[in-house]
Amino acid sequence: MTYISYLYFFGFVAVVYPLYLVCPKKQKWMVLFAGSCLFSIILDGFLAVCLLVTSLAAFFCGKLLTKLQEGFNTAKKDLSKDEKKQLKAKVTKKKKAVVASGTIISLSSLVVLKYTGFFEGIFNSVSGIFGGIQLPLITFALPLGISYYTLQAIGYIVDTYRGKYKAETNFAKLVLFISFFPQITEGPIGRYDKLMPQLVEGHKYTNENFTGGATLIFWGLFKKLVISDRASYMVAEVFDNYTKYGGVIVFTATILYTIQLYTDFSGCIDVMSGTARMFGIKLESNFRQPFFSKSVGEFWRRWHITLGTWFKDYVFYPVSLSAPVMNLSKASTKHMSKFMAGVVPSAFALFVVWLGTGLWHGASMKYVMYGLYYFIIMLIGTLLEPVFVKLSSKLRIDRKGKIMSFLAVVRTLILVNIGMTMFRADSLEECGAIVSRCFVNININDIVYGTIFSLGTDKHDFLAILIGVLIMLIVAVMKEKGTDVLSGVANGKIYIKWPVMMGLIIAVFVFGAYGPGYGFVENIYAQF
Amino acid sequence: MSKEKIADHEKNNELTEKKDTAEIKTEKKTKNKFLFYTARTVRGISFFVILGILLTVINYALHPKNNKKEFGMKDQNAHAFYAEPENTIDTLIIGNSEAYSSFSPLEMWHEYGITSYVSAQGAIIMSEAYYILKEALKTQDPKIVIFETDALFPHKSDQTLRDRTISNVIENEISLLKYHDTWKIQKPANFFSPIEYKWKSYSRGQMDDPKIEAYGSNFMDISEGKDEEYKDGKINFWILKYLDKFVDLCKENNISVIFVTIPNTLTTSRLNSQAVKDYCSGKSITYLDFSEHPEYINIDWTTDTRDGGVHMNTYGAKKVSDFLGQYITDNYDIPDRRKDEKLAKRWDSDYRRYSNRIQKMEKEMLEENDMP
Numbered sequence: 001m002t003y004i005s006y007l008y009f010f011g012f013v014a015v016v017y018p019l020y021l022v023c024p025k026k027q028k029w030m031v032l033f034a035g036s037c038l039f040s041i042i043l044d045g046f047l048a049v050c051l052l053v054t055s056l057a058a059f060f061c062g063k064l065l066t067k068l069q070e071g072f073n074t075a076k077k078d079l080s081k082d083e084k085k086q087l088k089a090k091v092t093k094k095k096k097a098v099v100a101s102g103t104i105i106s107l108s109s110l111v112v113l114k115y116t117g118f119f120e121g122i123f124n125s126v127s128g129i130f131g132g133i134q135l136p137l138i139t140f141a142l143p144l145g146i147s148y149y150t151l152q153a154i155g156y157i158v159d160t161y162r163g164k165y166k167a168e169t170n171f172a173k174l175v176l177f178i179s180f181f182p183q184i185t186e187g188p189i190g191r192y193d194k195l196m197p198q199l200v201e202g203h204k205y206t207n208e209n210f211t212g213g214a215t216l217i218f219w220g221l222f223k224k225l226v227i228s229d230r231a232s233y234m235v236a237e238v239f240d241n242y243t244k245y246g247g248v249i250v251f252t253a254t255i256l257y258t259i260q261l262y263t264d265f266s267g268c269i270d271v272m273s274g275t276a277r278m279f280g281i282k283l284e285s286n287f288r289q290p291f292f293s294k295s296v297g298e299f300w301r302r303w304h305i306t307l308g309t310w311f312k313d314y315v316f317y318p319v320s321l322s323a324p325v326m327n328l329s330k331a332s333t334k335h336m337s338k339f340m341a342g343v344v345p346s347a348f349a350l351f352v353v354w355l356g357t358g359l360w361h362g363a364s365m366k367y368v369m370y371g372l373y374y375f376i377i378m379l380i381g382t383l384l385e386p387v388f389v390k391l392s393s394k395l396r397i398d399r400k401g402k403i404m405s406f407l408a409v410v411r412t413l414i415l416v417n418i419g420m421t422m423f424r425a426d427s428l429e430e431c432g433a434i435v436s437r438c439f440v441n442i443n444i445n446d447i448v449y450g451t452i453f454s455l456g457t458d459k460h461d462f463l464a465i466l467i468g469v470l471i472m473l474i475v476a477v478m479k480e481k482g483t484d485v486l487s488g489v490a491n492g493k494i495y496i497k498w499p500v501m502m503g504l505i506i507a508v509f510v511f512g513a514y515g516p517g518y519g520f521v522e523n524i525y526a527q528f
Numbered sequence: 529m530s531k532e533k534i535a536d537h538e539k540n541n542e543l544t545e546k547k548d549t550a551e552i553k554t555e556k557k558t559k560n561k562f563l564f565y566t567a568r569t570v571r572g573i574s575f576f577v578i579l580g581i582l583l584t585v586i587n588y589a590l591h592p593k594n595n596k597k598e599f600g601m602k603d604q605n606a607h608a609f610y611a612e613p614e615n616t617i618d619t620l621i622i623g624n625s626e627a628y629s630s631f632s633p634l635e636m637w638h639e640y641g642i643t644s645y646v647s648a649q650g651a652i653i654m655s656e657a658y659y660i661l662k663e664a665l666k667t668q669d670p671k672i673v674i675f676e677t678d679a680l681f682p683h684k685s686d687q688t689l690r691d692r693t694i695s696n697v698i699e700n701e702i703s704l705l706k707y708h709d710t711w712k713i714q715k716p717a718n719f720f721s722p723i724e725y726k727w728k729s730y731s732r733g734q735m736d737d738p739k740i741e742a743y744g745s746n747f748m749d750i751s752e753g754k755d756e757e758y759k760d761g762k763i764n765f766w767i768l769k770y771l772d773k774f775v776d777l778c779k780e781n782n783i784s785v786i787f788v789t790i791p792n793t794l795t796t797s798r799l800n801s802q803a804v805k806d807y808c809s810g811k812s813i814t815y816l817d818f819s820e821h822p823e824y825i826n827i828d829w830t831t832d833t834r835d836g837g838v839h840m841n842t843y844g845a846k847k848v849s850d851f852l853g854q855y856i857t858d859n860y861d862i863p864d865r866r867k868d869e870k871l872a873k874r875w876d877s878d879y880r881r882y883s884n885r886i887q888k889m890e891k892e893m894l895e896e897n898d899m900p
Contacts, residue, residue, distance in 0.1 A: 005691060006698050207568065460712040494571070502579050510586060510708050515699055516602045517709065 001042045002523065003185070003271055004224055012039065012181075013275060020279055021205050028202035032180065032279065033172050039181035040145075047143035050109045055175045058153040061102030062160040062167030062174070068095050069163055099161040103154050110150045113140040118363035144526055145185040147360060149178050151310050156192045158314050165193050173200060182272040185526045186265070188286040188306040195281075203280025211497070212490040213278030218504045219486055220270025225512030227468040228263035229521045231256040233456030239424055242434050246441030249452050250434060256457070258420040259469060262290070265304070265525045289476045294408035296377045296415055307360070311353045319349040339386065347379055361423070366431075370422050377415060464511050587704040589719035590711060596727040600710030603649040605733050606660055610725030612645065615669040616871055618862050619644035621733070622660055623676030624652045629839035630676065630790045632849040633732035634882045637875045640853035641864030644674075646733030652679050654770035655693045659700040661777055671862055673778050674852070677789045677804045680767055681758050681797070693766040730878040736842050738886050739893070742830040743793055743837030749822050750829070750837065753796040761799030763807070775811055784814070784860060790848065791819035791827065793837030816855070818848070825851050842886055 001007050016035040023031050040048045072091040076084045117139045124134050156177070160167045168174040177196050183189075203209065238245055238253035245253075266287045273283045284306050293299035300308050319325055329345040336344065351372075358371020392399050418435060425431035446452050453459040475485045489500045513521075592600040595610045605628065609617060619642055621631045627648035636642040645668075647660045657679060664670070682689065699706040753759070763771070778785045787808055789801055796819045808815040818825050825847045829837055832844030840848065856862055866872050 006694050007691060010698070011694070458712070498575060498578070501575075502582060505579065506582060506586065509583065509704060510590070510711060512708070515695070515705055515708060 001039070002526070003182075003268055004221070004523065012042075013278075016181075017278060023202075025202035025204075029173065029176060029200045032199060033176040036176055036179040036181040036184070040179050040184060043145070043185070044143045046141075047145060050113075050143050050146060051149060051175070051179050053109060054106045054150060054153045055171070055178050057102050057105035058156050058178065059168065059171050059174050061098050061105075061157050063169070064098050065095055065157070065160045066167040068098070095161055099157055102157040106150055106153045106157065110146050113142055113146065115359075115363045116140065148187045148189055149184060151189050151307075151314075151360075153178050155189070155310060155314055159192060168192070168196070180276075182276045183283060186268050186272065186523060187304075187525075188269060188273075188284040189310050190284060190306070194284065198281045201280070206280070208491060209277055209280050211501075212487065213274045213276070215486055215490045215501060215504070216270050216274030216277055218274075218501070218508055220267040220272075220274060221508045221512065222468065222504060223263040223267030223270065223472065224523075225267075225508060225514055227465050227472070228260045228267060229513035229518070230457055230461040230465050231260040231263075232521045233461070234452075235260055235424070235457075237455040239434070242430075242437050245437075245455075246443045246446055247438050248442055248444065248446045249455070251438040252452060254417055254421045254434065254438065256465075257424050258417050259465065261420055261423070261524055262287075263468075263472075264521075264523055268523045268525070289480050291413060291416075292409060292476070292480055293412050293416075294405055295381060295412055296374055297381070299412055299416055300374065307357070311357055315356055316349050316353050319352045320346065325349060343382055347382075350378065351375055366422065366425070366427055369428050370419065373419055373422060461513075468511075583704060587707075590707050590714065591703060591723060592707060592710060593714075593718055593721050593723050594727055595725035598713065600707055600713055601727075602706065604727065605729050605735075606647045606649045607663070607725075608727055608729035608733060609645045609647055609664050609668060611728035612668065613871070613874075614667050616865070617643050617645045617664075617668045617670055618865070619672045619674060619856065620661070620664055620668065620670040621646040621648065621674040621676070622652075622657050623648045624679040624682075625650045625735075625839060626678040626790045626792065627676035628733055628735045629737075629834070629841075630845050630848050631674070631852070632734050632736070632842065632845040634734070634736075634875070634879045635846050635849040636853040636856075637865075638879050639850060640857050641866035642853055642856055642862055643865045643871070643875065644732065648676070648733060651682060653682055653684075653689060653692055653696065654679065654767040654774065655696045655700075658770045658774045658777065659696070661774060665777070665781060669781075670783055672784045672786060672856060672860055674786045674788055675774070677787050677800075678792070678795055680763055680771065680804065681795060681800050682764075682767070683755070683758050683795075686764055689764045689766050693770065730881050732878075734845065736845075736882060736886065737834045738842045738889050739834045740831055740841060740843075741834055741836045743833055744829045750791040750793055750796050751798060751819055753792060753794040755794045755797075759795070759797035759800055761797070761803035763803055771807070775813065787813055787815045788852075789815075789817040789819050790840065791822060792839065793829075816852075 001012065012035070016031060020028055020031045020035075037048070040051055068091050072087060075087060079087060117137050120135045120137055124137075127133055127135075156174075159165060168177070173196070176199055177190070177192055180190070180195070180199060235253050235257045238249060239257070242250050242253075269283075269286045276283045286305050288302040288305065290299050290303035293302055325345050325348055328348060329341070332341040332344040354371040354375035355368065356371070357374075358368045361367045361370060388399070391397075397404060418431075421434055422428065422431040425434055450459070453462065457465075478485050489497055491497075590600075595601045595604060595607050597604045601607055609620075619633075619636075621627055621633070621644055625648070628646050628650075631644070631646050633642075633644040633646060636644050645664075647664060649656065649660075652660075657675070661673065684692070775785060787804055789796075789804060798820075801817050801819055805815055805817070807813070816824070818827075825844075827833075827840075827844055827847060832840055832847065834841035865875070
């Protein structure tokens, strides 16, 4: 069952939602628990098994960590300073062992299922050089959502290790947190301390939640069905046969893919957040107008936010504070300039983060390079920053002025578009070929004679995409200026709320790419 | 009255007043709450009523105004029965591409005076077949429904079949979901024109292709096709559910059902045939399995297929139709419609068109073959 399907809305939400509303407050979470278990089983029986293993690991590790911490807190009261120190070291060692095993168990199914083939490929390449053995390549069908809930479970284990909160004592509640159905296949990656209280609170029906949730659902459907899916047809044709087409078409396809990916991912997240909102639950934001970013770094703070913050909290900080990086930091301070001494250790930690981000997206060199592409751009940006500062002061350029800010946005858009092309292309070589193809055979007749409209996305589709993107742009600009149009509509006066909501619903029904004649377009981020 | 008593009395009065005020407040609150919820319910209902009216108007505007592809009709060949005069089709044939390739209504007309229509679409699933039948019954009153059984074993996963069935059912029940994209092809001027399904398939839904692409070298017995999957005799849950509905709908309308299996080089399977046989015997349905009894139709795979044994061409369809025409005449009480002059004029003219077209194509093929 995918989120964008009749089965999800009419067969699943339409059953779970009324049940949730009629259930007594204290038992409401059980409806969500049962719904989430059922959803995972319908999605993929194997996913349910993997989920159970990860949940068990997280539950027992969390409990053990809290027990160790509480044992220490009780014992330390009667101890001297030195004894306290000794006991703390002992407990920390045990806690580290628990957190490591919990993380390894949680990661194991993800690593085995997602990366076996990738590591075998690397082994075979190295072995091939020395004339060694070649392993048969094994690939597994990846259960949907595994890359999301694994991170969520690890976050929970690490946070209990850090003493951020006490471990959950009810196994079913922890399973609900890890498998909550609106976020199981595409995120957003939730945090226990923010999500769990909402999941167990038991919300009553409120007009605000219902209208706000429904508006968000239709807004997400609008993005996915009216814009993303219509763009996907031409994107598939051109990316699969790029050598057949000239610059105008290939360039348009790369832009369309960026639009497709954003509207597909953010649209699906909106649908999910809208569903959760109907239940009175607010999921984490995953996007904040990413295409207004002035730098690639800012882009990643606005795009797939929950993945970025997860890597920051659970990879960047631990790596930065690890012994080797601390030693590196000391050595850099001793032997390098103040600027470089600051850059080198954080660059090392960032390298690990971006390598991880790349690999998280997929088990192939393409995704590794995708992560490192952004790392290199950011590193170059950081290293050249002093030069830019000097240059702009000499040339008396106001880097924060409107023109420079606009140019910075355009520069980021270009870099991100190349990144997205890398993401969509089958390999790094293909990405290079597609980017260079944008500058070959540029023929305006491709538009004049309509070739561009004959590749799966016709002129009506283009019109729908254009109008859709314009509407999105207006909403984004207003949000950037502090006005949340969607909330405004959901909570606004009837003469604004009704026409806008009806318009949105009609637009989805009439202009959505669904039904006979339209192939189902799988959510891109559900495949990771 | 003593001062104390007066004070007490005043106090009591005060308390009663306070009590009254509280009661009034509660009453007001209850009244307000009632009004609040009533207003909210009325508002909610009004929203959906207005939305419903708008969607109904849009539904009409976007509905195809003719049963042709150019007007947005999906699978126009399967839906050209709309243009036939009411209650003139006695035999309805439903199935997938095997059905529209293997039956020739015009041959059955010419030889036996049977009026039939092939309402088939490629890769059909059972719920689609059910809705086609339901739709056809609105204007026709067939006595026999022939169902080609290849559609019971679509080459699709259980999950795909579940999703496709659900989509298909919802889209057939709410036609806006099926025809919403006609905004791309309909002229705004036609949005509110009357709906008139006038387009007729002269071949009555058959794909009349005389092209020959031989398979093998003679009258071969194809009892097992080449495909490896979907031949285990298992009928998917959703297919079975709508097959039951399909059969029940026929029974409700006193329609005799005949299941037919046409052999082909890919999907023919003994296990699948056995599953159909078991189903038919449980429901007392006539089953003609030409893959088990090729002698009934004598298909010559060197001449009777248009694509190397996957589908019949017009010659194969003629053989199948000859057999069925005779079978129906012998076993069912179906009138010879050739006696109806008005109807005969219509069908005879289409038969002439059909045979002229085949002759023309044969000539072209011969010329092509004669070319050096």
